[in-house]
Structure formats: structure tokens, C-alpha cells
Amino acid sequence: MMDEISYWMTSMMKNKPNYDCFHGGIYSVNPALVQLDFSSNVNPLGISKDLLNDVSRELGSLCTTYPDPSCRELKKSILDYLGLELDPKWLLVGNGATELIHIFARTFIRGKVVISAPTFCEYELSARRLGATIKFVPLKNWEHDPEIILKEAKEGCDAVFLCNPNNPTGVLSTESARKIIENIDPHTQMFLDECFIELVEESDKKNNSMIELVSEYKNLVILRSMTKSFSLAGIRLGYCVCNPNLINLMLDNMISWNVNGVAQKIGMLVLKDKSYLENSRRLIRRERNFMVKELKKKTKFSPMSSDVNYFLIDVSDQSSTEVRNYLLNNRGILVRDCSTFTGMGLKHIRVAVKKHIENAILIDALSSMES
Ligand SMILES: Cc1ncc(COP(=O)(O)O)c(C=O)c1O
CATH class of the missing domain: 3.40.640.10 (Type I PLP-dependent aspartate aminotransferase-like (Major domain))
Known part of the structure; x- marks a missing residue:
């Protein structure tokens, strides 16, 4: 993180005249490619x-x-x-x-x-x-x-x-x-x-x-x-x-x-609906713990600690853009490439916590990148 920040202090603090504000979501890429969107971090419980x-x-x-x-x-x-x-x-x-x-x-x-x-x-x-x-x-x-x-x-x-x-x-x-x-x-x-x-x-x-x-x-x-x-x-x-x-x-x-x-x-x-948020928090905690444990066990990537329904993953020796492109093109999974956040380099992707079956698919896709 320190390296990224010093890089940013010297280069990114200059005013960028044509600033692009990047977001996740299926329309940030070709939507036809996306089967599972982990780049948007909304409540995984959805709407009844x-x-x-x-x-x-x-x-x-x-x-x-x-x-x-x-x-x-x-x-x-x-x-x-x-x-x-x-x-x-x-x-x-x-x-x-x-x-x-x-x-x-x-x-x-x-x-x-x-x-x-x-x-x-x-x-x-x-x-x-x-x-x-x-x-x-x-x-x-x-x-x-x-x-x-x-x-x-x-x-x-x-x-x-x-x-x-x-x-x-x-x-x-x-x-x-x-x-x-x-x-x-x-x-x-x-x-x-x-x-x-x-x-x-x-x-x-x-x-x-x-x-x-x-x-x-x-x-x-x-x-x-x-x-x-x-x-x-x-x-x-x-x-x-x-x-x-x-x-x-x-x-x-x-x-x-x-x-x-x-x-x-x-x-x-x-x-x-008074129980909606309580149920959401329970789901998020359970699934975030599951994802973090599985990522540590099955992949070379390092999930970072988080208090909510999304977290950063350190992508080790790969670049966040490479990982994003690999998952999208080979598995139809979209994650957030964090290199577009001011102050961040190519070291992190961000993933949302979703429902169990979807989270398991993401873990499987990330584990397949081992080889
Ligand atoms: C921290 C934060 N605040 C606000 C928003 C925008 O929320 P909304 O979709 O309600 O405009 C976002 C969306 O990503 C966000 O991450």
C-alpha cells in the first residue's frame, strides 16, 4: 500500500482535466459477457x-x-x-x-x-x-x-x-x-x-x-x-x-x-419490512466469512478484512486488470478492477458478497487461476 500511495502522491494529485469516474456494474463492460456481476456492491438479499x-x-x-x-x-x-x-x-x-x-x-x-x-x-x-x-x-x-x-x-x-x-x-x-x-x-x-x-x-x-x-x-x-x-x-x-x-x-x-x-x-x-436488514447482515457475515476462508485455502490471492458486503483481494503477482479480464472472458464473471480508483495501483480487485451458490462459483473460478 505504501508504494501505491507514494506513486499516487507524486502523480495523481495533479489536477486531471478530463477525469473519468469509473463504476462497476454490467454496463461498465459489454453486458452480454456478464453472467455473474461481483462488481456492484448492493445488498445481496435483493427485493421480495x-x-x-x-x-x-x-x-x-x-x-x-x-x-x-x-x-x-x-x-x-x-x-x-x-x-x-x-x-x-x-x-x-x-x-x-x-x-x-x-x-x-x-x-x-x-x-x-x-x-x-x-x-x-x-x-x-x-x-x-x-x-x-x-x-x-x-x-x-x-x-x-x-x-x-x-x-x-x-x-x-x-x-x-x-x-x-x-x-x-x-x-x-x-x-x-x-x-x-x-x-x-x-x-x-x-x-x-x-x-x-x-x-x-x-x-x-x-x-x-x-x-x-x-x-x-x-x-x-x-x-x-x-x-x-x-x-x-x-x-x-x-x-x-x-x-x-x-x-x-x-x-x-x-x-x-x-x-x-x-x-x-x-x-x-x-x-x-423490519427484518430485512437484519437478515441481510446475517447473510453477509456468513457468506463473507465463507469467501475469505475459501479464498485463503484454495487460491494464491489474499482477501482483506472488511466490515461490509464487499472486500478487496490482493491479486499477488498478477495485475487487477488481467484478473478482471480473465474472469470475464473465461467465466462470465465481472469483478471490480480497482486500478481506476484514484490512489490505487494494479494490486487489488473488489468483489461483492452475494448468495452462497454465486460465491462458490467465484471461488471456483479464482482457484482455477492457480495453474
Ligand atoms: C460509497 C458510495 N456512496 C454512494 C454511492 C452511490 O449510491 P447510489 O447508487 O444510491 O447513487 C456509491 C455507489 O457505488 C458508493 O459506493
């Missing part, structure tokens, strides 16, 4: 048939009626689910969490931002589109580095972006995130992406989420993604929670009816 039946009964009117532009019912359901005694004006709902990253950036970024990296590329993309100077602060032992982040922020910056648990590492860095929130200048906006926190073990999740701090810190924006937590990638649904003064400023950059009626309806329905 009963829920789909409920929605299909209302599909006609959902398609022909303008949706509530303020998502009032959905906001009530979200606050109820979160158990927060806040007014709905503390919430902003987006067409996926990604929309809210860009709305946040457009509202608050003018000059400089600090990004703890490697991480999800949309923070960088949103800042670049605004012509901002970006200071990347490398992870330290895979965690956010409060000392350097606070030092960079102190020199003047509009916003700091943190992701907890982080993508692509899957690692929680809660104490560092807390330290940064507590010590940062209140005029700097703190953007904390918790899009995967609901997939962290329940006992840990409670202590790791900073969502309750929004009433204390007026500069703290917490991002959540129902896309990730409830497997709604095609539906697109996310929200952020923060002080209403920030929401009001962001509202000036929102487009009316940004969240369609089907998404609002499905969002309310998934939140009713």
Missing part, C-alpha cells in the same frame, strides 16, 4: 416478490401521476425507520445518493476540498466539475487520517469528504471520522457518506453511525443510499440528513420531481 406484487398493482397510477416533489410520505417513513425525532425538513431525498453528492458540491464547493482516498469517485468528479482544487489525503493503515485531514482543512477548504465504511476497502474508520467531525472548523462542510453503514453488523452499526450528531454539528451532512442497503440499484434512491439551513441551500439546486413515483412507493414499502 410480495413487494413487487404490491407495487405492480399500483403501477398504472404511479406511472401516470406526478409524484410528490417533496417526497413527504417517504420522508416520514425514513425518519420513522431511523428513529430520529427530527422534522422532515432535516431530510433531502435524491435520485440515488449520487445525485445528492453533486447537489452538495454545487451548493457548497467553490475553491478547495479535501478527500480521504482511495474512495468512491463521485466526490472527486463533483469537485472537478466545479473547478475545485482537490487535496487527497491517503488512508493510513486503511483508515482515515485525522491529523493530515485536519491540517489540510485548516489551511482553508469548503468541504471534507469521508466515507464510512469506505469504498472500495469495506473498512470502518469510525474513531477517525468522529475526531474529524469534532475538530473541524464549523465553516467547513463535513460530508460523511454512510451508504454502507446499514450493512455493517447491528451491534457495530449503532456505535458507528454519526447520524445522531447532525443536531449537534450544523456543518455535518450524512449521506445514505437505499440503492445499496435495500438493493434498489435500478430504482435509484438516496437521502441525506443535515441541518435545515444546509437543506434549504441545497434545495436551490434541486430539479423538481427528481424522485419518481415508483421509487417513492418502493422506498416506503422496503422500510416496512
Whole structure:
């Protein structure tokens, strides 16, 4: 990791004018080649048939009626689910969490931002589109580095972006995130992406989420993604929670009816199922343990420790691009080549934790690369 970071410090910190923000998913390659997608890291439990039946009964009117532009019912359901005694004006709902990253950036970024990296590329993309100077602060032992982040922020910056648990590492860095929130200048906006926190073990999740701090810190924006937590990638649904003064400023950059009626309806329905996330976390823990154990036993690759539904694999003497291409072309399996994350070299792929039979197929394919 150190080698990669020094490489990155010298080359990647220069502003890249035509920045490409790469994602996983079947459309990142020729979709006809993909039989199993391990590159998208959404909840492996999927969506229930009963829920789909409920929605299909209302599909006609959902398609022909303008949706509530303020998502009032959905906001009530979200606050109820979160158990927060806040007014709905503390919430902003987006067409996926990604929309809210860009709305946040457009509202608050003018000059400089600090990004703890490697991480999800949309923070960088949103800042670049605004012509901002970006200071990347490398992870330290895979965690956010409060000392350097606070030092960079102190020199003047509009916003700091943190992701907890982080993508692509899957690692929680809660104490560092807390330290940064507590010590940062209140005029700097703190953007904390918790899009995967609901997939962290329940006992840990409670202590790791900073969502309750929004009433204390007026500069703290917490991002959540129902896309990730409830497997709604095609539906697109996310929200952020923060002080209403920030929401009001962001509202000036929102487009009316940004969240369609089907998404609002499905969002309310998934939140009713109280056991869904608990079952998801159980599945993820069991399958992640299975995958890590089997990878260590049967392959030359080294899985890294993770707190969520995806993890990095060190691909040893091969390159991540070679491994991705081999699996795709020979087995129809798509994994995430991490070389496109700012700050990472060719040493890692990222795989999602899926259902057992699918995970076993991935292990089998990776073991066949031994020879
Ligand atoms: C850390 C993180 N935040 C946000 C998102 C975007 O979520 P959504 O699909 O809801 O836009 C992603 C998607 O990969 C992500 O990895």
C-alpha cells in the first residue's frame, strides 16, 4: 500500500482535466459477457416478490401521476425507520445518493476540498466539475487520517469528504471520522457518506453511525443510499440528513420531481419490512466469512478484512486488470478492477458478497487461476 500511495502522491494529485469516474456494474463492460456481476456492491438479499406484487398493482397510477416533489410520505417513513425525532425538513431525498453528492458540491464547493482516498469517485468528479482544487489525503493503515485531514482543512477548504465504511476497502474508520467531525472548523462542510453503514453488523452499526450528531454539528451532512442497503440499484434512491439551513441551500439546486413515483412507493414499502436488514447482515457475515476462508485455502490471492458486503483481494503477482479480464472472458464473471480508483495501483480487485451458490462459483473460478 505504501508504494501505491507514494506513486499516487507524486502523480495523481495533479489536477486531471478530463477525469473519468469509473463504476462497476454490467454496463461498465459489454453486458452480454456478464453472467455473474461481483462488481456492484448492493445488498445481496435483493427485493421480495410480495413487494413487487404490491407495487405492480399500483403501477398504472404511479406511472401516470406526478409524484410528490417533496417526497413527504417517504420522508416520514425514513425518519420513522431511523428513529430520529427530527422534522422532515432535516431530510433531502435524491435520485440515488449520487445525485445528492453533486447537489452538495454545487451548493457548497467553490475553491478547495479535501478527500480521504482511495474512495468512491463521485466526490472527486463533483469537485472537478466545479473547478475545485482537490487535496487527497491517503488512508493510513486503511483508515482515515485525522491529523493530515485536519491540517489540510485548516489551511482553508469548503468541504471534507469521508466515507464510512469506505469504498472500495469495506473498512470502518469510525474513531477517525468522529475526531474529524469534532475538530473541524464549523465553516467547513463535513460530508460523511454512510451508504454502507446499514450493512455493517447491528451491534457495530449503532456505535458507528454519526447520524445522531447532525443536531449537534450544523456543518455535518450524512449521506445514505437505499440503492445499496435495500438493493434498489435500478430504482435509484438516496437521502441525506443535515441541518435545515444546509437543506434549504441545497434545495436551490434541486430539479423538481427528481424522485419518481415508483421509487417513492418502493422506498416506503422496503422500510416496512423490519427484518430485512437484519437478515441481510446475517447473510453477509456468513457468506463473507465463507469467501475469505475459501479464498485463503484454495487460491494464491489474499482477501482483506472488511466490515461490509464487499472486500478487496490482493491479486499477488498478477495485475487487477488481467484478473478482471480473465474472469470475464473465461467465466462470465465481472469483478471490480480497482486500478481506476484514484490512489490505487494494479494490486487489488473488489468483489461483492452475494448468495452462497454465486460465491462458490467465484471461488471456483479464482482457484482455477492457480495453474
Ligand atoms: C460509497 C458510495 N456512496 C454512494 C454511492 C452511490 O449510491 P447510489 O447508487 O444510491 O447513487 C456509491 C455507489 O457505488 C458508493 O459506493
